[in-house]
Amino acid sequence: MSVDAIVLGAGIIGVSTAVHLARRGKSVVLVDRRGAGEETSYGNAGLIQREGVVPYGFPQDLGLLLRYGLNNRIDAHYHLAALPKLLPFLSSYWWHSNASRHAVIARAYAPLIENSITEHNTLIEAAGAQSLIAKRGWLEVFRTDAVRDKEFAEADRLARDYGISYQTLSAADMAKAEPHLQGAFSGGLQWSDPWSVLDPLALTKAYLAYFESLGGRFVHGDAKSLKQVGKAWQVKTDDGLMDGASVVVALGPWSDEITYMLGYRFLLGVKRGYHMHYKPQGNAVLNNWTMDKERGYFLAPMTQGIRLTTGAEFGLRDSPKTPVQLERAEKVARSIFPLAERLDSEPWMGARPCTPDMMPVIGEAPRHKGLWFAFGHAHHGLTLGPVTGRLLAEAMTGEKPFMDISAFRPERFKL
Template sequence: MSKVTLVLGAGIIGVSTAIHLARRGRSVVLVDRRGAGEETSFGNAGLIQREGVVPYAFPQDLGLLVRYGFNNRIDAHYHASAMMKLVPFLSRYWWHSNTSRHQVIARAYAPLIENSINEHQDLIQAAGADALIRKDGWMQVFRTKAKQDAELAEAARLAREYGVSYRSLDRAELAAEEPHLRGDFVGALKWNDPWSVTDPHGLTKAYLAYFESLGGRFVKGDATSLEQLPSGKGWHVRSDDGMVEGEDVVLALGPWSEDVTQRLGYRYVLGVKRGYHMHYAPAGNAVLNNWTMDAERGYFLAPMAKGIRLTTGAEFARRDAPKSPVQLARAEAVARDIFPLAERLDAEPWMGARPCTPDMMPVIGKAPRHDGLWFAFGHAHHGLTLGPVTGRLIAEMMDGEKTFIDAKAWRPNRFAG
């Protein structure tokens, strides 16, 4: 009889992991309190970011930090009442973002990103999800020449060091790409390698259907009820179908992972960056051709299947605090000036929480002090991008295989506690 493995969390990380384990002949039960991809994986810019080899750092420039302090921006917002709770995470995040340390982290992080397209392609083809994918990159548009020059210089460095592909667009070339874009933009940077997903939730559901076709089982249940069996050999969780047991368990609960890890005695400093989105109809015959970031303002417009999705930057708040979509209101006001957006298509703004570690890299591997317990969380802004890469790594580790890339940089025991 095949070994039963529990995967807790049915976001893109958990579903991808469940697929790779099922492919290896395991009997896999995927557990989530909701449907697949209905939490953090539901709302994002829909990018598989092959160019994203450098994780998002905490700003080091004092002047910029002062400007963030006024708390009136689109790209970042904070809840003053949450700052004391967030200090342990933010202080470590700031420390790791020092230029020299950040460069070391980027080199360690890059192999995950570099394999993201190939690993997604494997699952996209197997799941028959090609209709959800576009392979024409995304672009940043610039209001000032100084910003464009700085970003192009960084793109040139990434091309040299990591093999990413890009091109520079002048004002006329940008107008040809996006004839309905308004405003005095001086040009753009087009990243050629990334793929985009017209329905991220739909992609996760397609992966789930493929998992089930492999014999996998999805149940609704309380993943935070995880307990080790009294014998110490195996685990169980409560589900709508009763208690579910497995010899091994993978914790892929994103920002809710600490609800389990803390109870088991692990003290990871896991922060969250909350984000919002809203869909809009285009006005008249307007068309947005590209996934487009307004670089100086820090919001994203994405032509999704449901409409044009407007996404915000990061909100620093308690994970479970009520929604406060002030960034969305700010972004919408600016976005309407540059593109003819019509009515909102969602009843209310969507909000999700990105799980973040202080060193900007995910936690992937065996739990240090428990047999049969594996961690796969902390992917921050790149959960969608890194789902299949993480799933393959975890499956290879659990079966004792040599991993296709060296995984020691993301090992769970790199943090104390």
Template sequence: MAAADVIVLGGGIVGISTALQLARRGKAVVLVDRGEPGRETSYGNAGLIQREGVVPYGFPQQFGQILRNAMNNRIDSHFHWRALPSVSSFLAKYWWHSNLSRHQLIARAYAPLIEHSISTHNELIEEAGAQALIAKDGWTELFRTPAKRDGELREAERLAQEYGVAFEALSPNDLAAKEPHLSRDFAGALRWEDPWSVKDPLALSQAYVRLFEKLGGKVLKGDARSLSKTTSGWRIVAGEGTVEAKDVVVALGPWSDVVTKPLGYNFLVGVKRGYHMHYAPKGNAVLNGWLLDAERGYLLAPMNQGIRLTTGAEFARRDAPKTPVQLARAEAVARSILPLGERLDKEPWMGARPCTPDMMPVIGRAPRHEGLWFAFGHAHHGLTLGPVTGQVIAEAILGEKTLIDISAYRPERFNA
């Protein structure tokens, strides 16, 4: 049997960051995952640290938009008919929380996390020597119609005034200068200036893991379902034996229920699945930056592995077989705006984003178990919020004043 101060369950970016933040503060930490860290949902994201993302992605409120989504032929959303009964409660509450007034209140509670996303990542990037993986050029939304362009620019103005984010409006000629191989199908663009981009999200996760191990942390394979309570803390079967610790952090993303449910906690967490594929550029084509085709709902990113195309949200059972229809739809459109060559992956990658109906993560102490902590439900912003989540959880475990007030993310909002 091995002893530690803290066990962290989950080797995604949130779990890795939490383990690292604890190790940086002198704690003996064991990070437990069923596989290799960084290989699940954290592997396939768009690679953005979204400092501008103060407003979480809401459920459409306009009847026309809902009706268009119900046609189930879009790139930005897709659903499995058979899954709808099992996700209907989540979707109903997600829609309710996305009402304009409630959504604005949620954004104000969510913004402090986002505000520290760049600074907390930067500390770890510097210590891990991972600067070569980072681009600091922001990212760009492309608009096909003047109406969409003007509406989004008005919203950007509001966010700039209320939350201090920076942006730049781009004319078609400005866009052509930045992306000369992009088609001229767009009426303009909006470049968010503050965000950073990650050229290889897996490599960044691995750099953080190496730093964690350098600080004395241990990474072990294990099944989170083997977690059990002891008289003085928690025990898990991992590696070649068992590990005991006073505290345990559940950072299992969409699989957190394998621990929380047996302990009597019922979190309403839905799953938005997403897909990606890498492509070679065709001929001498170059993609210089991260581009979102806003009216179609897919993103193109110049990753180290090739040009990554990512899709929107698929509402399905977490473990259902892949159905990459959105990827096929997105690829057809993407090829019309940028010269893409052959696919570089053997098959489409799929990941599952853990989403709460109020669009905020679950961060904090479990209400009915001593030494049990939760850090999951980050939806589209797991990469963005990994280090800041890890920092506030580490500070809370150590009994320190947290970087920000985390009461808005408390588990009690689901479990009294």
């Protein structure tokens, strides 16, 4: 079968790209080894983070680095044996996180985030997925006045520089907003602009159904079978060989397997993460997607239950699960909210695909015609799926992208 485009990877990035190509009248086949949205896109905190204009940097404070070195925190954990292999990525990540360089990166990154809500809304309405969305923002809660005041000052800066909306909450305000939260919190910060997703997997599948209604096809196949045959790209699928004039690599943390095979050397790292769902005790209700700022975990009231998500684990992508952060987080979470039993048979683990400069790779490969990249979205894959899909589809079809994507070009790396 021959099509205009093959999209490798049916996470939120790949599905969104396939949708936007199909909306432009292109014949598209979406290929994945599993079902749509069942890998990294499944396990996130369910936020479309309109406030997330500043990407997560590597800590620069020596004292904080030493505390992370103890390896007993919830927000970050590392595998000691993996550090030699991770050192090239981590050292480059640390270098790019210098204050001046990080500020430049944030200015280039912000336009993607600024368009995240509007681009999701386009697909949400087209897919009829409004019931999966809550528009209440999300909440950070603080245990100390020092951290509270620092975060309030940063929120004020983001409001001035990027037009982000927020509300500060006193301890009394917190008690009204979340009556079942326990503990001596000094206050909270309500980010007003973000949207929350009640079921990230269901949202990806809704976008997939919309793609199929446009004439697109989803098939299971092996991305590693990709090869160039004449002027076309070919991949093996359960439905036979597929030929495409163009191919998009949107395989998240597995993207480097394909790019390496084709001669490109991206320094792609992963931040592994875990989640677990819980029932609330009795009639307890969690109203907001809530982050315990000083401890570094998230509680999200989703369709499947209250989802507890951890921070970043630095290890090899395919090494066995080590959910120590989840165990630590659960113990703390139970002290602030009445969680009942676990609802999942085992902790879920995923791997966020990360570039050392904290920005995704979006654009055409420099040495292969018809080869396009869309990966490396780190913590904001769900947030940036539709905006990435639109930008890439515009570039692929000869339209002028609605915003400048030069900052995300593959050539910024030594390939």
